[in-house]
Amino acid sequence: MTALLHVDNISKRFGGFVALDGIELAVEPGERLGLIGPNGSGKSTLVNCICGTLQNESGSVRFDGHVIDGLAAHQRTHRGIARSFQLPRPFHSMNLADNLRIPLLYTVHARLGPLRSAGDLDARCHELLEMVGLAKKAKQMPRDLTQVEMRKLELARAMAAEPKLLIADESMAGLSHSEIEDILALLVKLNERGITIILIEHIMSAVMSFSQRLAVLVSGKKIADGKPEDVVRNPEVVRAYLGQ
Amino acid sequence: MAKFSLITIAVGAMVMAGAHWVHVDYLYFASYTILQFIVLATAWNILGGYCGYVNFGSAAFFAMGAYSSVFIHKIYPLPVPLLILAGAIVSGIAGFGMGYLTLRLRGSFFAIATLALAVVLQTLVVNWEYVGGSRGAYIIRPEEIEFAGITINYIEYLFGLMLLLAVIALITARTIERSQLGFGFATIRDDELAAEASGVPTLRIKLIATTISGAFMGMAGAPFPYYIGYLQPSSAFGLEYAVNSIAMPMIGGTTSWIGPLVGAILLGSAQQYATVTISSAVNLLIVGLMLVAFVIIAPNGLVGLVQGWRRAWRKP
Numbered sequence: 241m242t243a244l245l246h247v248d249n250i251s252k253r254f255g256g257f258v259a260l261d262g263i264e265l266a267v268e269p270g271e272r273l274g275l276i277g278p279n280g281s282g283k284s285t286l287v288n289c290i291c292g293t294l295q296n297e298s299g300s301v302r303f304d305g306h307v308i309d310g311l312a313a314h315q316r317t318h319r320g321i322a323r324s325f326q327l328p329r330p331f332h333s334m335n336l337a338d339n340l341r342i343p344l345l346y347t348v349h350a351r352l353g354p355l356r357s358a359g360d361l362d363a364r365c366h367e368l369l370e371m372v373g374l375a376k377k378a379k380q381m382p383r384d385l386t387q388v389e390m391r392k393l394e395l396a397r398a399m400a401a402e403p404k405l406l407i408a409d410e411s412m413a414g415l416s417h418s419e420i421e422d423i424l425a426l427l428v429k430l431n432e433r434g435i436t437i438i439l440i441e442h443i444m445s446a447v448m449s450f451s452q453r454l455a456v457l458v459s460g461k462k463i464a465d466g467k468p469e470d471v472v473r474n475p476e477v478v479r480a481y482l483g484q
Numbered sequence: 485m486a487k488f489s490l491i492t493i494a495v496g497a498m499v500m501a502g503a504h505w506v507h508v509d510y511l512y513f514a515s516y517t518i519l520q521f522i523v524l525a526t527a528w529n530i531l532g533g534y535c536g537y538v539n540f541g542s543a544a545f546f547a548m549g550a551y552s553s554v555f556i557h558k559i560y561p562l563p564v565p566l567l568i569l570a571g572a573i574v575s576g577i578a579g580f581g582m583g584y585l586t587l588r589l590r591g592s593f594f595a596i597a598t599l600a601l602a603v604v605l606q607t608l609v610v611n612w613e614y615v616g617g618s619r620g621a622y623i624i625r626p627e628e629i630e631f632a633g634i635t636i637n638y639i640e641y642l643f644g645l646m647l648l649l650a651v652i653a654l655i656t657a658r659t660i661e662r663s664q665l666g667f668g669f670a671t672i673r674d675d676e677l678a679a680e681a682s683g684v685p686t687l688r689i690k691l692i693a694t695t696i697s698g699a700f701m702g703m704a705g706a707p708f709p710y711y712i713g714y715l716q717p718s719s720a721f722g723l724e725y726a727v728n729s730i731a732m733p734m735i736g737g738t739t740s741w742i743g744p745l746v747g748a749i750l751l752g753s754a755q756q757y758a759t760v761t762i763s764s765a766v767n768l769l770i771v772g773l774m775l776v777a778f779v780i781i782a783p784n785g786l787v788g789l790v791q792g793w794r795r796a797w798r799k800p
Contacts, residue, residue: 314681
């Protein structure tokens with residue numbers, strides 16, 4: 241198996257509610273995977289189980305050749321899994337540059353040892369902000385940002401950890417058409433640098449243009465997985481997801 | 485960093501020299517209390533201000549330092565600096581334990597747990613005969629102490645030790661503030677989930693904070709039996725310690741080392757003044773009123789207020 245991420249038959253329940261029911265998912269290195277499903281279908285729970293915010297009850301998650309079950313979220317970040325949150329969660333008391341400094345200090349340092357000097361750190365923060373087009377606002381606070389800028393900060397902070405896999409959890413919800421294009425272009429650029437991306441999204445046009453492969457979750461089960469154009473024509477998907 | 489330490493030590497030495505020059509016993513008594521509150525407030529702020537975990541049990545950590553001194557004094561009286569070290573170890577371990585037991589608790593639940601810890605410990609001490617139980621314990625303070633041929637007044641000696649502790653606490657707080665650890669503390673205050681996702685080991689960092697905070701509170705408490713001469717549970721676990729160590733950083737400002745310092749000097753002096761002119765019973769009233777006033781006028785404390793003014797000044 242050469243998959244970067246291999247989710248093997250994982251389940252998660254909250255009390256009597258089965259949030260994930262035997263999910264099986266493999267993601268190849270460098271792939272762009274779209275993950276869709278109606279509200280409450282378990283997408284975010286799956287993300288949380290992959291990232292370590294929640295622990296799966298059965299099955300296992302393998303990343304980069306190692307089983308990562310039981311590892312805390314920060315350990316998984318150190319291994320190379322980064323995520324952006326559905327609702328942006330910046331560090332409110334820090335300016336944008338310092339927001340990016342955290343993953344640099346705690347993840348990149350932890351991985352490589354303290355190689356970076358203070359100057360290198362500043363340069364790297366600036367470079368990341370440049371990448372998402374926020375370089376001019378380095379000294380501003382997160383509260384001064386617009387929605388789309390907040391999403392970009394969220395992605396930049398995930399990228400600061402220098403991940404192998406980036407999970408973008410609804411990073412376009414509530415944005416305008418041109419803003420969606422902005423974020424999509426950014427994600428494609430990251431993918432071209434060799435980062436594997438899982439995109440969770442409701443906006444179908446964005447998912448269709450971005451994904452090389454599409455997986456569909458419905459009430460905790462994966463009901464389809466394949467080429468986007470095939471998946472959206474799958475009658476089961478049409479019935480459950482698009483509504484008919 | 486080194487510069488700040490030098491300046492702080494120099495200021496400390498100046499205070500010491502100034503106090504020696506004035507040489508009024510009452511001054512030592514009063515300033516000792518204020519210095520003790522600087523240590524307590526700074527210690528509280530390392531957990532409460534930097535990490536955002538409100539500890540209502542400061543009195544318990546303070547009392548643990550004080551009672552570990554009483555305990556050791558009963559076995560074999562050691563010099564006070566060693567007692568301070570013992571207090572730091574006992575309260576540091578207690579801080580670590582408290583952190584470990586309350587890891588999953590956040591916000592008001594954490595605060596309630598720390599309050600419960602204080603109540604439990606007070607009950608234990610009240611029923612522990614060896615350290616005096618509810619009757620309390622007497623420690624006869626020597627009149628003076630000899631140091632390399634120089635005899636100094638014992639209360640001046642205690643004052644000097646507490647001054648040294650305050651200097652160490654402030655240097656520690658400022659060092660943390662500017663370090664990787666300080667950034668980690670701030671992420672816990674802002675958003676623990678995002679902190680974990682950025683690779684911050686929030687659990688370990690929280691334990692570091694509860695341990696350091698607890699240890700400093702224990703150090704503040706260790707010389708207390710010698711200072712007061714008679715230690716009873718109700719004075720060591722006094723409400724004023726819990727309330728003051730929260731109120732002082734709040735009034736000064738919780739995001740920087742200078743906040744607890746300013747708050748402790750301001751509130752501590754006001755209380756000492758009130759004790760002499762009105763009554764010591766009015767102390768908590770002063771704290772309460774000032775806290776209410778500051779929550780309304782300056783929710784970010786004096787430091788926040790000044791920062792706000794400076795920002796307004798720069799962009800008119």
